[in-house]
Amino acid sequence: MSILISGASVAGLAAAQRFSARGVEVTVVERAPQLRRSGAPIDVRGAALQVAADMGILDVLAAHETGAAQRSAFTHIVDENGEKVGALPTELPQDSPDDLEIFRSDLIDILHGAVGSEATFIYEDSIQEVTDTGDAVAVGFASGRRGRYEVLVGADGIHSGTRRLVFGPEERFRRHLGVYYAILSLPAELGADGEAFLFSMPGRSVLIADYAARTMGGFLFRSPEIAYDYHDVEQQRQLVFDEYSSARGWKVAELLDALKRSEDFYLDSASQVHMDRWSSGRVVLLGDSAFAPSFFSGQGTSLAMIGADVLATAWATCDGNIAQAFGRYEQAMRPQVDRAQGGVPQARDRLLPANREAIEARNRQWPPIL
Ligand SMILES: Cc1cc2nc3c(=O)[nH]c(=O)nc-3n(C[C@H](O)[C@H](O)[C@H](O)COP(=O)(O)OP(=O)(O)OC[C@H]3O[C@@H](n4cnc5c(N)ncnc54)[C@H](O)[C@@H]3O)c2cc1C
Structure with missing residues (x-):
């Protein structure tokens, strides 16, 4: 047997x-x-x-x-105009150089x-x-x-x-942590000059991170549990479009455009x-x-x-x-x-502050590295 x-x-x-x-x-x-x-x-x-x-x-x-180790040890936080307004350490307290x-x-x-x-x-x-x-x-x-x-x-x-x-x-x-995340590969023109960038709106963040061989993008948003088909990728893609329909600033439009064409898009609940x-x-x-x-x-x-x-x-x-x-x-x-x-929860709140005050408090706590 x-x-x-x-x-x-x-x-x-x-x-x-x-x-x-x-x-x-x-x-x-x-x-x-x-x-x-x-x-x-x-x-x-x-x-x-x-x-x-x-x-x-x-x-x-x-x-x-x-190749992520080749970029700086921070994810730069940017505002809607792409100005650096904060920097989150990429390393976690439990990280070791052997990882x-x-x-x-x-x-x-x-x-x-x-x-x-x-x-x-x-x-x-x-x-x-x-x-x-x-x-x-x-x-x-x-x-x-x-x-x-x-x-x-x-x-x-x-x-x-x-x-x-x-x-x-x-x-x-399964306990939904109140957040969904979507990950996709990005075309080279959305590259981040060898760095990683995060733009937060209340309850929503997008990110772009460069690695040696490719660029990845992400959408994170706060939401109560949504009923959807775990096997229907097009439904999941639409879910992100709906969630970001009113989102503006930084490279949100370009990211949504890349999402339209993405062949390796993956979405799930943070659970x-x-x-x-x-x-x-x-x-x-x-x-x-x-x-x-x-x-x-x-x-x-x-x-x-x-x-x-x-x-x-x-x-x-x-x-x-x-x-x-x-x-x-x-x-x-x-x-x-x-x-x-x-x-x-701490990691969630850093990446995805719930409202404008929380975004500002986070940026004050993690000032920009210019
Ligand atoms: C396509 C994909 C992309 C992911 N991307 C990320 C990411 O970007 N970031 C992150 O942190 N985690 C991601 N994850 C989750 C990550 O892989 C897991 O958290 C972790 O590696 C533990 O893996 P696992 O094998 O337990 O579960 P998973 O990696 O989720 O794998 C489960 C596997 O079981 C298969 N499966 C599901 N239901 C059935 C079924 N009924 N019968 C047979 N097979 C079934 C799935 O197709 C999948 O291959 C992703 C998972 C998948 C499947």
Whole structure:
């Protein structure tokens, strides 16, 4: 029997690598037709660096650093005319010089390349039915395919289908932090002279950041939960247009124009996932599906990689006692997750002040570097 992993992103690929490296037969099912490679650069930090080393990918990750370290250690805050009015430190208190910043696309490719050819990948399919029979998990897929697996790992993100099927509806576990973020690659003419710039309006910010090989843009806005189809990119694009329809100043118009044409646009709610337990019988959740700290924490990717390693190690040493393995995984990960999930509101308020007074207070606290 093999292990089934739902989701082929950071958590799913890292788990596939860590389980296959221990000789386990792995099947990965991904809802999208191929690996999803868009998104902003992400940090691999702390214990995740050791996990990368154990996977044999640390050097290649280091060779793919984004080049952000070459720009100044500040994100310049500008006003509607592009004048510098503040500067936020790019480094977080928990940052270390060893941390690596990698484009999400590179990380996904490198993790996928590390998985090994023995693993089976199924795309454009998803789990629709899960039955724990005690000695196995019986799974029915949307395609009609069926399978029996020793363990099911739900690594399918903050809107996890595995979590919904096994643990209950999303609204019980996902906490929307009152913010949506959208990320896209920008054409070279919107380049930021090797720097990063942020322009804030009440409850809305846009940013442009240069990296060695490309320029990325972002839209951040405060909003209560919006009901939309997580799989309908055009609907999500329209959501950003609606939100910024009255926004003016700096390069907002150019950013909206780039959004129209963008092929790698990604939008999601800044959310955290909080659960009392991450496993039930032979089903266990990993990464954002279990413990999303939100993008404000800068730690979701590292936690997903560390969790994959801890889970595979616990499983490999449990002598068939799966409940004990899942218990050990949870015990090791909880304190790190709790730390990452704390402190997020401050990061949110810095990037995205709620009103004009808050914008001015932030700019006074972080004066410009001219
Ligand atoms: C396209 C994309 C872009 C992202 N961009 C950013 C970003 O710019 N900044 C940031 O901080 N974080 C971003 N994230 C989230 C970031 O990858 C995660 O926070 C972190 O790396 C933990 O990863 P994860 O594997 O747990 O979840 P995710 O990276 O969210 O991956 C979940 C995976 O599961 C798949 N999936 C979902 N539902 C199902 C299902 N029912 N069946 C099978 N597969 C399913 C998804 O297609 C996806 O590949 C992005 C995620 C994705 C998918």
